[in-house]
Amino acid sequence: MHAMMLNALHQPLDYIELVDRHPGPGQVRVAIAACGVCRTDLHVVDGELPHPQVPIIPGHEIIGRVDALGDGVRALHIGQRVGIPWLGHTCGTCPYCRAGRENLCDHPLFTGYTRDGGFATATIVDAAYAFPLGDAGSDASLAPLLCAGLIGWRSLKIAGDGKKLGLYGFGAAAHIVAQIARWQGRTVYAFTRPGDAATQAFARSLGAVWAGGSDEMPPDALDAAIIFATAGDLVPAALRALRKGGRVVCAGIHMSDIPAFPYSLLWEERQILSVANLTRQDGLEFLRLVPEIGIITRTTTYRLTEANQALADLRAGRFEGAAVLIP
Numbered sequence: 666m667h668a669m670m671l672n673a674l675h676q677p678l679d680y681i682e683l684v685d686r687h688p689g690p691g692q693v694r695v696a697i698a699a700c701g702v703c704r705t706d707l708h709v710v711d712g713e714l715p716h717p718q719v720p721i722i723p724g725h726e727i728i729g730r731v732d733a734l735g736d737g738v739r740a741l742h743i744g745q746r747v748g749i750p751w752l753g754h755t756c757g758t759c760p761y762c763r764a765g766r767e768n769l770c771d772h773p774l775f776t777g778y779t780r781d782g783g784f785a786t787a788t789i790v791d792a793a794y795a796f797p798l799g800d801a802g803s804d805a806s807l808a809p810l811l812c813a814g815l816i817g818w819r820s821l822k823i824a825g826d827g828k829k830l831g832l833y834g835f836g837a838a839a840h841i842v843a844q845i846a847r848w849q850g851r852t853v854y855a856f857t858r859p860g861d862a863a864t865q866a867f868a869r870s871l872g873a874v875w876a877g878g879s880d881e882m883p884p885d886a887l888d889a890a891i892i893f894a895t896a897g898d899l900v901p902a903a904l905r906a907l908r909k910g911g912r913v914v915c916a917g918i919h920m921s922d923i924p925a926f927p928y929s930l931l932w933e934e935r936q937i938l939s940v941a942n943l944t945r946q947d948g949l950e951f952l953r954l955v956p957e958i959g960i961i962t963r964t965t966t967y968r969l970t971e972a973n974q975a976l977a978d979l980r981a982g983r984f985e986g987a988a989v990l991i992p
């Protein structure tokens with residue numbers, strides 16, 4: 666197998682050849698057809714997340730087909746197409762797992778961060794965290810759903826049932842969430858970098874009724890806002906845009922410090938919430954709905970060997986939607 670390996674933080678990935686790996690009990694090997702490039706991959710490469718396993722193969726928006734089964738695997742079969750997300754293993758015994766909150770597991774493993782991921786031609790995964798997929802849709806179009814889509818779905822649930830929804834940072838996740846929100850009958854307001862007319866037009870093309878800079882106020886008070894950008898100063902900005910009792914949901918795994926803000930912004934029962942990972946139930950319910958919603962992902966594809974360019978383009982915001990590596 667071949668892979669793009671991170672051998673040192675803050676350094677480019679290296680293209681390497683590895684001995685083929687074999688699944689252990691409860692695991693499967695997946696021949697990778699596509700792997701999305703997520704902002705979390707940037708956080709791993711840039712050393713912004715604590716205690717990464719290095720060397721590591723990044724990547725956690727994986728689409729592929731099972732080509733080897735470990736002992737005890739009964740729910741999957743050879744040739745089946747599966748999706749592999751960020752959360753790759755949970756202990757099953759900690760208080761959070763026992764309470765059905767495995768996204769908060771005390772002893773988790775994360776794909777592409779603490780266990781090898783999908784910037785490769787194959788990977789080994791826990792069968793319990795390989796979500797069965799049908800044959801509809803291309804591999805590249807499905808890949809962003811495995812993180813941008815799943816985290817977006819969980820963020821939307823945590824945001825509540827409010828009809829007027831603000832999305833701060835209109836990238837891979839927001840362009841998927843906007844489509845889900847419109848399918849649910851919500852009104853979407855998109856917030857981009859100030860002056861980013863192209864992204865604002867992209868948001869309007871996906872049904873946003875208003876699109877403007879993150880330094881602007883929307884024309885209506887929001888019921889909820891989801892922040893996908895990593896800038897902590899968007900939290901008070903989003904609070905200012907909320908109605909009484911509204912919610913701000915911070916959807917990223919990493920964010921810069923939130924600046925001090927007056928208590929009056931939080932008063933009147935406004936809330937700030939965060940999203941951590943996902944549960945298997947999130948994955949199953951979202952992926953079951955994808956064909957019904959009719960989500961269309963905007964993707965820019967790169968060869969596996971172009972992973973460093975994909976990361977650089979993501980960092981610089983050179984494309985709309987999501988980047989996807991094709992081995």
